[in-house]
Amino acid sequence: MKLATLPDGTRDGRLVVVSRDQRRCAGVADIAPSLQRALESWDALEAPLRRRAAELERGGVDGAAPFEPRQALAPLPRAYQWLDGSAFMTHLRLMALAGKRDPEAATSRTAPLMYQGGSDSFLGPAADIVLPSEDDGIDFEAEVGVILDDTPMGVAAQDALRHVRLLVLINDVSLRHLSPVEFKSGFGWVQAKPSTSFGPLAVTPDELGPAWNGGRVHCPVRIRLNGQPFGHPDAGAMKFSFADLVHHAARTRSLCAGTIIGSGTISNDAYQAVGSACIAERRAIETIEQGEPRTPYMTFGDRVEIDMAGDDGTSLFGAIDQVVRRHQS
DSSP: OEEEEEOOSSSSOEEEEEOTTSSEEEEOTTTOSSHHHHHHTHHHHHHHHHHHHHHHHTTOOTTOEEOOGGGOOOSSSSOSOEEEEEOOHHHHHHHHHHTTOOHHHHHOOSSOEEEEEOOSOOBOTTOOEEESOGGGOEEOBEEEEEEESOBOTTOOHHHHGGGEEEEEEEEOOEETTTHHHHHHHTSOOSTTSOOOEEOSOEEOGGGGGGGEETTEEOSBEEEEETTEEEEOOBGGGOSSOHHHHHHHHTSSSOBOTTOEEEOOSOOOTTHHHHBOSBHHHHHHHHHHHHSSOOSOOBOTTOEEEEEEBOTTSOBSSOOEEEEEEEOOO
């Protein structure tokens, strides 16, 4: 089942089911007005939502309309919680090497890294990335993520995937020149992590077929920067699976329905062949191999496209396609 949120003048938007070919959608206001409401009562509402999706496939829904992914909001335009991991060891190793830190210490962890980000305002797939200054080191980060239902404290890793209801595509926008300043404060990121962006579709795990295996999405993410290929690393290379990430996040507290957990920047050992999923990693590789970074961070007017397709070439989550713009105060 594919779900999306369309604008309706409210903060949480209007939930719709989307056809498998992503051309049509149908409202579900009589079932759940918003995705958050659906997640809070998922056990009761999943079946009627799936019936509406099946009716849409058969062409039997009155009021069905064309689906325009660029008009969609983030599936959850705001969320009670957004947690982002760092589950790809290649990324951690490269960043450590470039920063002259011990790569073994960075990659030998027995528990995943994770931070809590701002979740009060997420960006839709075609929303401009509006920021105050190019000097802050504007970067994209291509990730995949999961959305949970109510998840109990202390959930075991082997039980954690039962609480994964939906998967999403993410652009975790980062301001690289602000990150080290905030990191050294000892409190964490605030200014360095502006609003995160999402692909238009939130999909149930069964929509991914065999690509969803072992709590990982085994598909390459494809990134283009200003129309040029930037990278296509495979998201299945996570050291820590989403089961591990959910288990880690829930160790000392329960997680409420609508919690989003990200994979962290997708990265592969074969980075020379597949490229990277963020500019910072490419700059790290350049520093290691050439002594200095050469790829600039994004400037106003730059465009980033992020997508992930299944074996049949169909986009799994719809594309993220964003342009960086200057904030006008």
